[in-house]
Amino acid sequence: MSAFRIAGKGRVNHSKPVRFTFDGKTVQALDGDTVASALLANGIHLVGRSFKYHRPRGILTAGSEEPNALVGTTRGPGRFEPNTRATMQEVFDGLKTESQNRWPSLTMDIGSVNDRMHKLFSAGFYYKTFMWPRSFWDKVYEPFIRAAAGLGKSPTEEDPDHYASRFHHCDVLIVGGGAAGLAAALTAGRSGASVVLVDEQSELGGSLLSEPSIEIDGKDAWSWLDATVAELSGMANVRIMTRTTAIGYYHQNMVGLCQKLTDHMATPPADAPRERLWRVRAKQVVLAQGASEKPLVFDGNDRPGVMMAGAAQTYLNRFGVTVGRYAAVVTSHDSAWYAAFDLLTAGVKVNAIVDTRAQVDPTLVDSARALGIDVFLSSTVTGTSGRKRVTSMTVAPVTDGKVSGGSHVVACDTVLMCGGWTPNLHLFSHTKGSLIWDDENKVYLPHEKTEECQVAGAGRAVWGIADTLKDGADAGAAAVKSLGKSGAAVTFTVSKDRTGSGETHRELPTDGDPGSARAFIDFQNDVQAKDIRLAVREGMKSIEHVKRYTTNGMATDQGKLSNINGLMIASDALGRDVKQVGLTTFRPPYTPTTFGALAGYHKDGHFEITRKTTIDSWAEEKGAVFEPVALFRRARYFPQGSEDMHAAVNRECKATRTSLGMFDASTLGKIEVVGPDAVEFMNRMYTNPWTKLQPGRCRYGLLLGEDGYIRDDGVIGRLTEDRFHVTTTTGGAPRVLNMMEDYLQTEWPDLKVWLTSTTEQWAVVALNGPNARKLLEPLVEGLDISDEAFPHMSVADCTVGGLPARLFRVSFTGELGFEVNVPARYGLQLWEMLWEAGQQYDICPYGTETMHVLRAEKGYIIIGQDTDGTVTPDDAGISWAIGKAKPDFVGKRSLARPDLVASGRKQLIGLLTVDPKTVLEEGAQIVDDPKQPIPMKMLGHVTSSYWSEALGRSIAMAVVEDGRARDGKSVYIPMPNGVIEATVQASTVFYDPEGARLKL
Amino acid sequence: MLLIHCPYCDKELPELEFAYAGEAHIARPVDPSALSDDEWRDFLFIRSNPRGTHFERWRHIHGCGRFFNAARDTVTDKFLTTYPAGEARPDISKLTGSKA
């Protein structure tokens, strides 16, 4: 048996041994142990090194507030997790754990040299030390900080686990399964309400698990607990979830729960999710989260072996583990006296109880003395000794807050400290419920509520099991009453209860130099009492500033242990009342939560939807390379053989310009605008005039925001007097429809217009090239598509190869072009038909990259690439699209805004590099004079840039200050390996400026 | 996550179904060309941004698709009421009771 385990004691299963490893060494444990309890059972206290000073650190607590005992855990291949709290991780056969933040080993750590230079690392050290020179950041400071400070290493493998999520609704959600939560659950459960009871521990009971000697309703605490859990489990209306943390309390009583499902299992069921995130919407919430024990702040309070008294009591009673052989206690609260008595009864020698208070309940003092414990009241601890484990503590008397006599040394291998208890009000604070400072108990209490919730038990400083049970039952009854149900608070009779009280302090008095004391407040972030005082001396007045300057409370434990101590010291240093100093804000999550739990099912293929057109499968079979465009995946190019993108695009461009290309344009956004007032609506929305557009004809439409900037564009066909087929950019369709709906519903509700998204109703194949009509003509029935009968910018219904079609004669390439729209279900059939029929013209399927090149050769803009939300029609050189005679349209008034008519605006122009082989980088910045001193004045940037196979040279578009006035002039593009010269061309059209090729 | 009452569907539904749409009761001028630059600037950009009750627009975008107005407290995030677009601004004192 392990050296510090007491046979038969605790709730661990003594007949079920478990083995796991810590830093490669096998550790003997029992089923029911945590990593922390098992290490302590084997006498291991040193488990890690602190963040900044690399000081040896031990296990401080027995719960989720643990700041020190963070370990890396490996739960099988690929299942590594850093920063796991050893106090929460349950052991199982095969679990591997390792200490963190040490090199080369835990006992021999090079980084601990930081501790000897601790005066360099005072509060605000990051701000002060690493200010200048700026260039030192990347090469010196940051690598140093990263190497010297830090917690565990990130996992390197992809997380093989999966995570579930679920919604749930209930009448009463009870957070915390201790005495208060159980009493609330019994009361609410017996009333018939639907109840969810959650606890972060592996079993219900809370502090009852550490206090077995108390009797409730004539039973010992654990028998009562068994009976209570059995009753609750038997209620169909009660759901109990252990290993489940309420991580956040959101609006309208929605609480996020993270349920750990498999981390405690040696062999989890196949395909079981690791964790499940619950979003519970409760009519009533009972917060029974208990309280956290506060450390005392004194020199050397962080040595391994110094721990919370309540934690020692938990290890003893719940896990059957003694935390040492001979202990010393320092406390300001009665609870630590009981912890000492329990340890003494279990065979641990208790050498001293040091209490800061002058007056302590005489029964406690008498009991201690009767047990042979030396008692020192009105005393302080001025230091401890021992490097990797505490070996002694130094005690001195105190009068009027000052050390008033000689000190003496108490030998011990364990120091149990208790500075009182802090109600856990994190979730209550998430709701923006206000807190009120209780001067008598020196705690913050819940005050004004913003949600339908009750706070019960130690969470509102109720102390002792009898009062806590009553408080919980009352909270349960209040919740039930709010639901309109009847149900009286369950009552309990408690004997052998342990009640008590205590005081809250700032750092303890010392006779040494406070500047050299190593008295820690935030153990994980290595924040000391003197850091808080320094921060105040250096001008930090608000507690939020003190927090950020010192990093107090900013570690993964979020100040659960450090907040109040930091506040007490800051209040003293500021000379202001605690109430006026106030508390920093608690934010979710309550404890660190995995990204996996938050992501849930939204990973891999489920992270984001991938929209595919009906022609997508054909492109995939043909080996297309895809790219994401909005939520679609689109074929970018169709490589043949060993072609790279450049070669494939050159071939596709050439084929389209010389014969025939085909393109899947189904992703284009489509909105049908219908109704007697459709034309009026179009006139008001788009810049262009629509009244005179005849049915069967199309027009390029330009949409502005009310601010005058370009939002979207597309070809719009008028099908009949009262029906428009509007196309939008691929990514813009939802935005445009939303904008149209907004104006229609809220500004012009009198217009009789209906808007329908038809993007997915149509599959669209674009045919471009001089042979486009030759291919199409024999397939079309019911329409003459000759140039005379069906000129450029026409639309009509017909059949194509027997398929019902809406045919457009439009072009985004500058070639003779048609866009065949068929109902989406015929998309693939149409494509394959055109592919077959097109073989005689060597028809070439092309992708988005070729589409981009071909349109750039023609100077057609792409919204969002050549525009960025600050580009006006004039900036883009498309003022011709504005219906100047129209009295109004969205954005018209803004085109006269002073800033929009001012000179010096960036205008879209063409750029030709002096070396025709140089292809500019999109996004590259443009300057007037490359010899000007840095920082140079930037005139604009390159928006589109390609190799043009048709022109045998590179082409680019750019937005440049007063661009059109620079026609023929040189600009320069400084790049890392040299400056590129280019000539401005006022027009963005590079190819076939007369548009002759459209008119075939 | 808020629950929002759609005044058309007459149901409290999760925030996920809704989209925020800016401050309410800012009507587009009937004749924008009649406005001075400053007046047009105010219409475009100047918003009340209050600490407290804010009248704002929402759209039940993944539901009935309709725009509606809401009074919401920007400190607590809580909705005081929602009402159809086009209805007059409700009386706040009746919504917030004695605190108004």
Ligand SMILES: [Zn+2]
């Ligand atoms: Zn609705």
